Amino acid sequence: MATSPTDFSAAGADAERSGGDGEAARGWSERLRAIAADFERLGTELAGAQAATVMDAVTQVAARRVRGARWASITLLQGRVLSTAAASDERARRADAVQRELGYGPCVEAFDTCDAVYAAPDLARDPRWPERGRRALAELGVAGMLSYRLALDTDNLAGNLNLYAAQPRAFDDEALAVGMLLATHGALAVAAATNRERAEHLMRALETSRDIGVAIGILMHQHKLTRSQAFDLLRIASQNSNRKVHDIAVDVADTGVLPLPRRMHRGARERRR
Numbered sequence: 001m002a003t004s005p006t007d008f009s010a011a012g013a014d015a016e017r018s019g020g021d022g023e024a025a026r027g028w029s030e031r032l033r034a035i036a037a038d039f040e041r042l043g044t045e046l047a048g049a050q051a052a053t054v055m056d057a058v059t060q061v062a063a064r065r066v067r068g069a070r071w072a073s074i075t076l077l078q079g080r081v082l083s084t085a086a087a088s089d090e091r092a093r094r095a096d097a098v099q100r101e102l103g104y105g106p107c108v109e110a111f112d113t114c115d116a117v118y119a120a121p122d123l124a125r126d127p128r129w130p131e132r133g134r135r136a137l138a139e140l141g142v143a144g145m146l147s148y149r150l151a152l153d154t155d156n157l158a159g160n161l162n163l164y165a166a167q168p169r170a171f172d173d174e175a176l177a178v179g180m181l182l183a184t185h186g187a188l189a190v191a192a193a194t195n196r197e198r199a200e201h202l203m204r205a206l207e208t209s210r211d212i213g214v215a216i217g218i219l220m221h222q223h224k225l226t227r228s229q230a231f232d233l234l235r236i237a238s239q240n241s242n243r244k245v246h247d248i249a250v251d252v253a254d255t256g257v258l259p260l261p262r263r264m265h266r267g268a269r270e271r272r273r
Contacts, residue, residue, distance in 0.1 A: 039181050046185055054189035055086035062163060062182045063088040068170030069163040069179075071095065071142075074150070074186055077111050077158040085159070085190070091140060095164055098136045105129065105137070110147035110160050116183075117176065118147040118160075122168035143168045146176070148183035150190055157194060161186045208246045215249035218256055233258055 042061065049057035055074050062072035071092035076085045082100050087093045099105030110118035120126050121144045123137050137145075142164045150159035161183040165171060171179070212234065219230035234252070237260050238245045252258055 035177075035181070038178070039184065042178075042181055042185060053086060053193065055186065055193065058161065058182055058186045058189055059086045059088040059092065062161065062179065063092075066163055066179050066182065067172060067175040068144075068165045068167070069146075069175065070166045071164040073107075073162045073164075074190070075107055075160050075162060076190065078156060082108065082111075091142075092162070092164060095137060095140050095142050096162065098140065102136065106145045106147045107160060107162050110149065110162075111158055116149055116180070118149075119171070120145045120147075121171065124168065141166055144170050146171055146179055148179055148186075150183060150187040152187055152190055152194075154191075154194065157190075159187065159190050211246055211253055212249040215252035218252055219258060222256070233260070236260065 042065070045061055045065070046054065046057045049060055051057035051060055059072040059074055063069050066072075071088050073087040073092040073096050074085045075096055076083055084093050084096045087096070096107055099107045102108075106118055106120040106123075120129070123129060123134050123143060123145065126134070129137075144165035144167065146163040148161040148163075150161060152159055161179070163171070163175075163179055212231075215234060216227055216230040219225055219233060220227060223230075225233070234245050234248050237243075237248045237258055241248070241259060248259065
């Protein structure tokens with residue numbers, strides 16, 4: 001049994017007024033169990049989807065499972081840059097791109113509202129969008145749209161799950177509810193991808209720092225250098241070989257030798273004379 005966000009709130013209010021018992025409370029529990037079961041089923045469906053990423057799977061399942069939806073996308077706003085992170089097909093990507101280029105549209109303006117769902121059920125007759133925006137979306141065959149905020153636990157990243165319809169007023173209460181559940185899955189997917197990327201960056205940074213530290217220690221011990229002098233030599237070798245400091249450090253750690261050009265050795269000896 002699917003339930004709309006409005007029905008969900010009404011059921012909760014009924015249960016609270018009943019003091020937690022009676023028919024309203026039982027109805028509330030049944031709705032919660034139904035929502036949890038729907039969420040679990042969608043998760044299983046997402047896990048079985050043939051897609052490059054979980055976010056791609058969310059958009060594919062959304063386009064297939066949400067009644068009235070033909071296309072779907074996930075857009076991310078990081079800093080001031082808006083991008084399409086996943087899409088069910090090229091039509092959804094183009095619809096996102098049109099709104100980015102124009103600077104307005106449901107996909108763009110949904111980031112400025114605190115509402116969980118931003119609806120534009122009939123774009124051709126929606127007074128919020130100028131004629132140019134309505135025409136651009138109409139050229140793609142998009143007649144209506146829902147945009148769900150993705151609840152991301154981060155300050156510098158925001159996201160939306162966007163559902164596009166080929167017919168106006170295509171989304172009913174069941175579609176709203178299923179879209180909300182998929183938006184929750186989408187938020188989890190974005191958070192997991194972001195955390196995985198951060199972890200990979202952190203591991204690379206730690207490995208880089210460790211390799212450079214080992215090389216600095218070797219140079220300090222071999223040539224009686226200070227830490228600053230040893231690091232300066234790594235940077236000089238990097239500049240002269242057009243290689244990263246980390247790559248030079250790995251060579252030093254592996255071979256014990258700093259690969260400086262011979263002309264630099266000669267120049268240093270001549271200056272000492």
